[in-house]
Amino acid sequence: MKRVALYPGTFDPFTVGHLSIVERGLQLFDEIIVAIGVNESKKNHTSIQQRIEHIERVTSKMQGVRVISYGNLTVEAAKEYGANFILRGVRTVADYEYERNLAYANRNLTGIETVLLYTLPELSYISSTLVRDLQRHGYDVSQYVPDEQ
Secondary structure: OOOOEEEEEOOOOOHHHHHHHHHHHHHOEEEEEEEOOOOOOOOOOOOOHHHHHHHHHOOOOOOOEEEEOOOOOOOHHHHHOOOOOEEEEEEOOOHHHHHHHHHHHHHHOOEEEEEEOOOOOOHOOOOHHHHHHHHHHHOOOOOOOOOOO
């Protein structure tokens, strides 16, 4: 059985921390689907299409990575795209608590398992929110956002 993981998030922007989860996840899974969630209640700073294109360029040399967007429940998207796992990154204890509860619900609803990867310590402080705040105040964020290949 092919091991396919759906890696959901808003990825606004896609950071070096996100890229690290994809790279490390490829050691566990045959395919990773980076799934950009469409959340109408969130104010996005870049369009879905811009995020898809950026992530595709950043991951273009990686085999087994696909980028999609979805507007339904994550577990529904996982089933729709043939993923049998959900992949998530965890930076903090608060992330863990939140992800644990979602994992229980997702498994209860569909049987799909969630795999949590802890963020590398040197990347644990990086978040899309931090990057957006730095950008808004004119700081160079190149060290937090992966170069396009």
